[in-house]
Amino acid sequence: MEIEKYIPLWKKYLPVIRIQLKNSLQRNATLQLDKTEFEAAGDRDSAGYTFNLNIEKGEVTNKIRGTAVARDLHKVLIANSAINEFLKDKKVNINMGKDFILKLKASSM
Template sequence: MDERNYLSTWQKYMPVIRLHLKRSLQDEQQFKLNITDFEAAGSRGKSGYTFNINIENGKVTNNISGSAVARDLYELLKADEAVKAILKDKNVKISVGKSFVLSIKTTHLSSYR
């Protein structure tokens, strides 16, 4: 189960994800993914490719262990120095829905916690 089928697919999207992560500091960002890229990497069948990743200060706060697509994306995000700098002191929600649109919503963490 630990095949990492989607790493190379997400790697292709990293420049776009980096850009949208930066822009998400102002507004929620969305862009359409190419479903055939993911279908070529591995079949998700009926479960599809939908997922949510909640990242707080660079750490995932929800359970993504059931989604290889989400796990592989997070693997690349946490290895990318530019992305790590953006995620610091932020709350970021990354999701992909049934329409295959990736959404990124970023908020600053409150210092009053």
């Protein structure tokens, strides 16, 4: 199992993710990520880097155990006090496809 390989990468993107999370309350928000950075951080060629992360009140509600990219993103999100506070009363969906575009959508519960 990959151990927190993507945490430094998610921390780098965290300031923009935080802004886009807030924006996603009004509209679907996206963030283009750098494919080469992910490939340098891990070796998921066969599995890819795609994931779907569903969070309700800060807790993951779908299975992400086999997806280190999503697990590490969730760890970074909840470790940030401002984002953790934002997530407390929200339902959030974050996903990334093969195009390395992070899509975020949040709604109040």
